[in-house]
Amino acid sequence: MDETLNAKKLLTGVQMLFVAFGALVLVPLLTGFDPSIALFTAGLGTLIFQFITKSKVPVFLASSFAFIAPIQYGVKNFGLGETLGGLVFAGLTYLIFSLLVKKGGVEAIDRYLPSVVTGPVIMTIGLTLAPTAVKMAKSFDGSGNYDPKAVIISVFTLIMAIIVVMYGKRIFSLIPILSGIVLGYIFAMLLGVVDFTPIANAEWFSIPWIVAMQEGSFEIPVFDLAAILYIVPVAIAPAIEHVGDVLAISSVTGKNYLKDPGLHRTLLGDGVATACAGLIGGPPNTTYSEVTGAVALTKATDIIYMRIAAITAIILAFAGKLGAILKTIPVPVMGGIMILLFGMIAAIGIGSLVRNKVDMSKSRNLVIVSVILVMGIGNMVIGVGSISLGGIGLAGVVGVILNLILPEGK
Secondary structure, three states, X not given: OOOOOOHHHHHHHHHHHHHHHHHHHHHHHHHOOOHHHHHHHHHHHHHHHHHHOOOOOOOOEEEOHHHHHHHHHHHHHOOHHHHHHHHHHHHXXXXXXXXXXXXXXXXXXXXXXXXXXXXXXXXXXXHHOHHHHHHHHOOOOOOOOOOHHHHHHHHHHHHHHHHHHHHOOHHHHHOHHHHHHHHHHHHHHHOOOOOOHHHHHOOOEOOHHHHHHHHOOOOOOOOOHHHHHHHHHXXXXXXXXXXXXXXXXXXXXXXXXHHHHHHHHHHHHHHHHHHHHHXXXXXXXXXXXXXXXXXXXXXXXXXXXXXXXXXXXXXXXXEHHHHHHHHOOOHHHHHHHHHHHHHHHXXXXXXXXXXXXXXXXXXXXXXXXXXXHHHHHOOOEEEEOOEEEEHHHHHHHHHHHHHHHOOOOO
16 A cells, blocks of 8 residues: 555545535534534544554544434433433444454344344434424524525525435535535525624634533533433444445445454444544544545545545644634525435435335334334333433334344244
């Protein structure tokens, strides 16, 4: 592997971050986390992943959409510090997945987390967030109070993102989220609804944790059992997504990363990166399919490009003006993007069922999918005292149990 740097390599590496940027910052903006800290934890997480996987897998790790709803619920009902503590343990859950794979091979994951379980769990993630997307699309404060100007902005943003998804060529086809946000932001500027005061007041260089503590978007993690039990089961969905991404990047590069460095190492790297992100106030990490697409497009399979992207993200985390710009994005712009994005997440779950030919005429499969969907979307909660398990996490756990106990022949 050629480690020498030149302008072309630097540009290609920065481009990898550019591809991930829109999705990376959208998660903290939706959950109340600090986007600059998310940039830092994405960069740090990617470097941790590369270290654990012996610098063999060209992937970039950044904010996971699977945890948006649990984070929103957790911050509201347990507190920010408690939610961060739960996210730390969600990352550590990957250690269990890693051990399962090391002992039982990839088949162990398929046994405990087949598509009949993970498909509806992924659908639940997207559908649970649908009301949030609609509320943000039709109001400037996310309350859902109808504002005609907000709807115009969100619809424009949605249309722009759809156009990029459908007709974008080369690199633009990989950045529909970022393209939609940028075009929607410009449109909102033209309508005079963007407040530039935070940008003017921001420093060029800032320590994101200091700014975040002042704004109430960072606290020291608190390890509360109720919050941990609520958030930890959500790790089921991104763990399966991780397996798919490793298979995808293996296909792109022509190397079998399931064997070398091994799926157990990639799962461990993802989990440790997520745990470290929670410790320092960032959202959970996951492997980014957009970046895998960029690798396929550019044939840039050298690990050094991911290191450049990671280091660039860490440097940008201290750019105070950039963080301020991100915080001035109008709510309807994000709402328009979310309508497309959360719908796509639900569609990916459906696609998982179709692609793996899950026979829905079988009562067993019908029961598993039905129970997961209703429990997840309905936010079913069970518990004793202050300890509870609910929402997507409970739906995933129940799905795993039903898959193990219901006979195949019925």
